[in-house]
Amino acid sequence: MGALVSSKPVMRRSYGRRTPIRARNKCNGLYTGKSNMAAQGPLLPAIIGYGLFQLFEDDEEEKLQLYLLQTELESARKERVKTQGYFEVTIPRYLPDTFQRFFRVSRNTFEILCQQLGACPEMRTRLYRGGREELHSIKKVLLVLRYLASQETILEISDKFNVTEYTLLKYRRQVLEAVYNNMMGRIITWPTQNELPDVAQRFNDMGQYQFPGVIGAIDGTHIPIEAPRENPQAYFNRKKFHSVILQAVCKDNLEIIDINVGWPGRVHDAKVLRNSTVWEDGDRISGYGRFHLIGDGAYPLKRWLLTPFRDNGHLTAEQKKFNKSLSSKRQVIERSFGLLKGRFRRLKHINMIDIKEICNVVCTAVVFHNICISNGENLEEFMEEDDDLMPPINPLFDQQERNAEGALKRFNMANRLRFL
Incomplete structure (x- = not known):
């Protein structure tokens, strides 16, 4: 694949459309790129020496010093004790x-x-x-x-x-x-339509507050990386480090059922969502209004995606309870990210600059995360707070993306929660 361009994610290699890396069912959008890092490894001292000789080609004394440095590096490699x-x-x-x-x-x-x-x-x-x-x-x-x-x-x-x-x-x-x-x-997949009622029931029974109909919580987190060769500024996020974004949907047991990974760290949550299979299939996978995902205020309100009421200082008691109930259920995605990064600490900083390689590492960690959970290894000892969650910044969606069906569903849910 070619180099990335400004604010564009890694692109998939087939299916006719240019879309970012994501995984659902047959893992739409993932790549099979091969790295050339392996071939570079043993040649590192020679490459360093060559590049520096070019830099100081008119300075014989510098050449001599760099030659000695190169020799020492090669000697150190030979003397390593395995x-x-x-x-x-x-x-x-x-x-x-x-x-x-x-x-x-x-x-x-x-x-x-x-x-x-x-x-x-x-x-x-x-x-x-x-x-x-x-x-x-x-x-x-x-x-x-x-x-x-x-x-x-x-x-x-x-x-x-x-x-x-x-x-x-x-x-x-x-x-x-x-x-x-x-x-x-096989491992990162949505529940079947027959499984959705059980998933929603487990979500509703979880924690102090009830919130019927939830089949998944969605959020994004930053995966810190080295500055890429191409367009490093696009990956420099608002938290002041380079990253790619991992958008994920998880169930009540922290299992991740959908991912979209590879967008530059500067991109908003909502744009990542718009370019994911969740956006394309959200209504269908949620049973056409029977169920819904939940997300924070960074996401648009839809029939299949419920978000909090914006707190303008004049929320009603029903709206406040709705927000509190949604927030309590939505914490599951934060815990899932915390367990993922706590177990696989490579995701705290991937020391790579090849975006395809980085995304492959993230996707493999998610697959192994799910296998651990399915095998009963939901270990609190690995759980860590995720400091790299995407901030809920989305100033335009209340005006541009307030879906009428979503607004009605949220209004009805807020009234329903008064009696639960």
Whole structure:
């Protein structure tokens, strides 16, 4: 894919329309781009040396100093001490709590991941025809889990597992592509129409306040990244750091059922929504008015998406109760983001500049997040407050996007909540 242009997200490769990365059912809009980072890894000292020689090409003394620096870098690479027996000896001896603390999943969930990934064509071990032998699929999954679970550098992880940086980057890409090609559509998916009443009932029973008909909560969060090569200013958000936006819808149990990832951090929540499958299919997936999503004031009011009354200082008692009830239910998406980023700490800052690679990392973390939840690993110990939520800034939608059906539905719901 080509370079991004101002305020445009990563684009999908098919389906005829240019739309941002998103995943629902067959994971509409995701890419299968390949990174060239792996090829760059071993050449880093040479690349540094070449670039700096060009910079100081007229200064012989500088050339000599830079040559010595390059030599030291190459020597340091050769003298690195890799951990011996970590995969073969140390990890099998980990107690369950230690394994979970280090890889952020239980051994049981890890076995499920290995089983599902092992069935993917991308993960099949090729016949050995000489050269460096391919890693076992279990080691590949552990490498990627540790990468997602930590903020360790590629160098630190590769040394720990006694592999080269090139090998780590190669198999990271392989696992991420296997997740995209084979697991996204199965793991990140909306409830069926038959399941919607049960989802709504669980939402209504959750917490102190009732709010009938909710099948999901929607919000966006920033994923901090390095400044991209193309249009870095578009990714510099209002919180003063570079990011891509992850829009997600989650159920009452924190499982994420829809994502849209890749829009630049400067873009508003509402614009991300407008360019997502939720916007296109919102009325249908909510049963044509029977059910609804809930969101904050950054989103437009629709029949299938209820938002708070704007507090102008003159809200009625019914409107205040509506807002309080909606807010109490909507906290589930904030908790889902908190668990996602608390478990997979790589999402606190992805040290990459390739947007396609960044989105692939985020999508894989969401898939693993859902598998953990489906396996009963909704662990409060990993829960952290998400400081990167999108601020509810949307000054125009009250005038431009107040859907009449949505306004009527919200009015009726506020009156209904008086008696609940």
